[in-house]
Amino acid sequence: MLTLSQISRFYGDTVALDGVDFVVPEDTYMSLLGASGSGKTTLLRLIAGFEEPNHGEISINSKRIDGQAPHLRDIGFVFQNFALFPHLSVAENVAFGLRYRAENPLSNNSEILDRTQEALKLVGLDGFGHRGVGAISGGQRQRVALARTLVCEPRIVLLDEPLGALDANLRARMCDELRAIRERLGVSFLHVTGSETEALTMGDEVAVLANGRITQSDAPDTLFSQPRTAEAARHMNAWNTFDGGLCGDALSNQEIAVRFDQMEVCAPGTAPQDHLSLKAQYLTGEFNGPTALSFFRASDGSLLQIIDHLSQPRLPDLIEGQDYDLHFSSNALRQFHGAA
Amino acid sequence: MQSGILRPALATYTALFLLFLYGPMIVLAILSFQSIDGGPQFPIRDWSTYWYQHLLGLAESSRVSQLPVGESLVRSILLAFMTTVVSTILGVMSAEAFRTKFKGSGPAFYLIILGMMVPGVLVGLGMALLSNTLGIGRAWWSTSFVLHVVYTYPFAFLIMLAIFNRFDRTVEEASFSLGVPPAQTFRRVTFPIIFPGVLSAMLFSFTLSYDEFARTLFTAGRDLTLPLSIYGTFSVEIYPNIFAFGVLTTLFSFTLLVIYGLLMKRFTAKASRFSGQEDAA
Numbered sequence: 001m002l003t004l005s006q007i008s009r010f011y012g013d014t015v016a017l018d019g020v021d022f023v024v025p026e027d028t029y030m031s032l033l034g035a036s037g038s039g040k041t042t043l044l045r046l047i048a049g050f051e052e053p054n055h056g057e058i059s060i061n062s063k064r065i066d067g068q069a070p071h072l073r074d075i076g077f078v079f080q081n082f083a084l085f086p087h088l089s090v091a092e093n094v095a096f097g098l099r100y101r102a103e104n105p106l107s108n109n110s111e112i113l114d115r116t117q118e119a120l121k122l123v124g125l126d127g128f129g130h131r132g133v134g135a136i137s138g139g140q141r142q143r144v145a146l147a148r149t150l151v152c153e154p155r156i157v158l159l160d161e162p163l164g165a166l167d168a169n170l171r172a173r174m175c176d177e178l179r180a181i182r183e184r185l186g187v188s189f190l191h192v193t194g195s196e197t198e199a200l201t202m203g204d205e206v207a208v209l210a211n212g213r214i215t216q217s218d219a220p221d222t223l224f225s226q227p228r229t230a231e232a233a234r235h236m237n238a239w240n241t242f243d244g245g246l247c248g249d250a251l252s253n254q255e256i257a258v259r260f261d262q263m264e265v266c267a268p269g270t271a272p273q274d275h276l277s278l279k280a281q282y283l284t285g286e287f288n289g290p291t292a293l294s295f296f297r298a299s300d301g302s303l304l305q306i307i308d309h310l311s312q313p314r315l316p317d318l319i320e321g322q323d324y325d326l327h328f329s330s331n332a333l334r335q336f337h338g339a340a
Numbered sequence: 341m342q343s344g345i346l347r348p349a350l351a352t353y354t355a356l357f358l359l360f361l362y363g364p365m366i367v368l369a370i371l372s373f374q375s376i377d378g379g380p381q382f383p384i385r386d387w388s389t390y391w392y393q394h395l396l397g398l399a400e401s402s403r404v405s406q407l408p409v410g411e412s413l414v415r416s417i418l419l420a421f422m423t424t425v426v427s428t429i430l431g432v433m434s435a436e437a438f439r440t441k442f443k444g445s446g447p448a449f450y451l452i453i454l455g456m457m458v459p460g461v462l463v464g465l466g467m468a469l470l471s472n473t474l475g476i477g478r479a480w481w482s483t484s485f486v487l488h489v490v491y492t493y494p495f496a497f498l499i500m501l502a503i504f505n506r507f508d509r510t511v512e513e514a515s516f517s518l519g520v521p522p523a524q525t526f527r528r529v530t531f532p533i534i535f536p537g538v539l540s541a542m543l544f545s546f547t548l549s550y551d552e553f554a555r556t557l558f559t560a561g562r563d564l565t566l567p568l569s570i571y572g573t574f575s576v577e578i579y580p581n582i583f584a585f586g587v588l589t590t591l592f593s594f595t596l597l598v599i600y601g602l603l604m605k606r607f608t609a610k611a612s613r614f615s616g617q618e619d620a621a
Contacts, residue, residue, distance in 0.1 A: 050513050070516040071525075077517035083510035087532045087607075097518030100528055145514075152518055 001026055002047065002156050002188070007056035008212075009042055016042045018212030019056070024156065024190050029182050031203030031220075032192045033235050038209050040192045044158045047190070048077045060155055071102055076154035080161040082145040084133040090144050091116050091129030097152040119151035122181060139170045146178075150185065157182075159191045163198060175201055196237050200224060208232045230336045233257040242302045244335065246278040255336045260307040262332035265294070265315050265324050277327035280304055282318045294318060296326060365590065372583035380578045391584040404579050409569055415480055416550055416566035422481070423488040423549035428541045430489070431496025432534070435504050456494040460554030463487055468558040478561035487555040492548045496541035503537030536607050543600050547593065 002024040009017040016039040024030045034040035045051045047058060049070030058066040065073050085093050094116045098106045106112050120126055123143035133141060142162060149157055162178070163171040179202060182189045193199050199206045200220040207217035210231035216223060227233035230241045240258050244251025264275075271277035280296035283303075294315060296304040304326060308315050318324070375386035393399040395407055434452065438445060464487065471483050478484075511533065515525040531538075553567045560568060566589075573582060 048513070048517055050516070069521075070513070071519050071521050074519065075517060077514065079510050079514060081508070081510060083508065083514040085511055085514075085529055085533075096515070096528070097520060100515075100524045101519030102521045102524075103519060148514075148518065154517075 001061055002190070003057075003059050003062075004043075004047070005057050005059075007043070007046060007053045007058065009039070009046060009051070009053050015212055017046075017053070020209075020212070020214055022207060022214045022217070024188050025205075026188060027186050028188050029179060029202055029204045030188065030190045031199035031206045032190060032209055033196055033199040033206055034192070034194065034209035035235070036194055039212055040194075040209050041160055043209065044077070044160050044190070044192055047156075048075050048158055049073050074103075074155050076149035076152065076157040078142075078145050078149055078157065078159040078162050080164050082141045082165070084141055084144055084148075086133060088133065089129065090120070090125065090131050090133060090136065093133060093144055094119050094129075094148045094151055097148065101152065115151055119147040122150065122184070123147045124177070138166055139174065142166060142174060146181070150181070150187075154187065156188045156190060159189060161193055162191065163193070171198070178202065196235055200236075208235045210235065227257065227334065228336075230255045230257060233334065233336075238307075239334075240302075240304045241336075242278075242298060242304065243300060246298050246300060246302075247276045251276075251335070257334045257336070258328050258332050260293070260305050261309075263304070263306045263326050263328045265296075265306060265318065265326055267316070268323055268325050271325040271327035275327040275329055276333065277325045279323055280326050281323050282320055284320060285318065296324070365586075368583045369587050369590075372580055372587050374580040374583075378580065380580050380583065391580040392588075395581050395584045395588070404581065407573060407581050407585055409566060409585060412564050412566045412569040415563060419480055419485060419488060419565060420546045420550040422485055423492055424542050424545040426489050427492040427496045427545040427549075428538060430493050431500045431541050431545075432538060434497050435500030438501060439504050439507075452497055453494050455490040456492075460487075460491070460552070461558075463490065464555040464558035467555070471559070478559050480556070480560045480563055480565055483559035483561070484556045484565070487559055488549045488552055491552065491555060492545040495544045495548060499541045499544060500534070500537055503534050507534065532607075536604050539600055539603055539607075543596065546596065 004020055004022040007017055007020040007022075008015070020043065022043075032040055032043070042051065046053050046066075049065070049068060053066060056066075057064055060073075060075075065075075085096060088096065091113075095112050098112050098115060106115075116129065117126070120129055123146050125140060125143050125147065128136065128140065128144075133144060136144070142165070146162075159178075163174055166174060175198065178189070178191070191199075191202055193202075200223075203220055205217060206220050206223050208215050208223070208231060210229075215229045216227060216232040218226075218228075223232060224236055224238065227236060227239065233239035233241050238260050240260065240263065241255055242257075244254040244256040247256075265282075268279065278298060280298045283295040283297055286293040286295070290310055292308045292310065294306045294308065296306070298304055306315065306326070370384070371380060371382070372391055373387050373389065374380075374384055374391065375388045376390045378385040390399060394404065397406060438449065467483055467487055468478065471478050476483070507530075511529055512525055515529045516522070520528070551567050552565075553571070556565050556568060564572065570582065570585070
């Protein structure tokens with residue numbers, strides 16, 4: 001179990017991380033979701049030991065690891081750019097850790113060969129060992145990076161946007177494979193990403209990093225349907241967060257959130273009595289294939305989105321620039337205390 | 341754009357420029373094939389390889405004494421080799437240090453660079469005075485050697501700095517994360533990747549030291565290096581054997597360059613990148 005308590009990291013006056021408390025349990029696929037610049041890569045680098053926190057403690061199984069040299073931490077790291085050793089072949093890349101690590105290096109060539117083969121087989125690269133790392137594709141490099149890390153059997157594997165450099169098709173496939181590989185090995189993965197879809201798909205648990213803190217850490221469905229903070233809701237990219245005062249005085253001074261798919265549109269003044277409603281101007285629509293997004297601007301300037309599924313259209317015909325009432329049932333509402 | 345005229349014009353200009361650049365060397369090469377009774381100028385009386393034979397001591401006795409370059413050539417090569425080793429090691433180590441900002445890195449940087457900026461005559465003279473004051477004898481392998489290192493080390497340092505500037509630090513971090521300690525990481529990852537840069541640093545150090553004149557002039561003491569002894573022969577009378585020698589040393593330099601090129605090619609070909617992305621099967 002990896003535990004971070006009160007981890008802070010500054011760069012001059014810039015605060016990257018501000019008291020992060022975070023736990024990655026054993027045998028878990030943990031996704032860490034954060035916008036770019038939220039400090040998620042910094043967090044991984046602190047855990048790996050490439051940088052040290054200004055405050056706080058990092059421990060694995062209650063033993064502190066902060067302050068320890070990175071090569072003694074026994075933590076695997078898969079880089080966004082893969083960081084393969086360009087002068088070595090695929091097999092030499094994978095065997096590298098086994099051969100040259102400080103603790104318990106292997107010198108028996110046939111054992112190294114066996115374990116390298118095994119690792120390559122695990123990631124589906126059987127027979128690629130002799131290739132140069134310049135002569136394989138992006139997806140294959142990703143697998144080599146993974147095999148190289150896994151073959152050393154680290155206590156936890158950190159993945160820094162591991163799918164970021166792959167195209168969309170490949171990404172979807174690697175998602176499934178990463179999960180499958182992790183389940184087979186039983187080691188915890190901490191997967192950092194900026195994509196909510198990726199985080200929700202991959203994670204047994206998803207943590208949201210915002211404003212230098214972990215704002216919520218939960219199972220994907222819980223996080224998606226019941227975000228506890230406005231930041232968490234915003235990161236799901238499925239919630240409109242706005243000032244409750246727009247719907248009447250009862251909710252004023254609260255930030256509230258309603259999911260894109262739980263808002264309805266009607267002509268001004270025709271909203272059902274039992275629904276909460278607000279006035280907004282229709283800006284434009286965006287067709288995404290199976291879904292369509294409609295954008296509205298509320299009177300205080302906040303942007304609201306409503307999603308419509310092609311198979312079950314529920315929105316009236318909308319005219320750009322016209323005002324409409326947006327309404328939703330009070331069950332759909334999530335309230336966060338404190339002003340927006 | 342008027343590229344119809346511009347391109348041939350630029351091409352001609354470049355060709356002329358290169359000709360101008362190598363003109364002196366070409367003249368020298370032609371004159372080295374002067375016949376036995378010809379002088380160090382045109383016209384060529386007759387084509388021969390006499391002066392090459394003379395240079396190598398293969399010619400029959402001659403009115404011209406043999407060029408006294410044998411020992412100084414060995415000295416120069418030895419000195420250049422020593423300088424190369426020391427400067428390159430220092431250059432790599434200090435460039436490695438400059439990868440992270442440290443206190444006083446600014447002044448340290450300029451102090452290192454100063455070694456290649458200050459006029460050689462001045463440093464040479466200064467070194468001569470200093471060694472006299474301290475009572476240290478001057479010799480090509482001591483005082484000159486120190487100055488050669490002072491002179492070539494900044495070049496090696498700058499080259500390595502440029503190499504490290506483009507160096508992707510994550511491969512080192514990847515190595516650490518595999519449990520490999522820093523020393524092994526340097527040996528197995530960093531060094532092989534920066535090796536082309538190291539070769540360049542070595543080439544620069546070697547050539548700069550090999551034909552260094554001003555600094556050596558004041559500090560070499562009794563035993564001369566090659567540039568000094570060639571210069572010494574000028575004061576007597578010039579014969580085409582010097583040209584023959586010039587051609588041979590140029591060939592030697594070219595050989596070094598070819599070796600450098602081949603090594604470069606070998607080490608960069610391995611790291612050549614496949615840039616596309618295909619389906620991972």
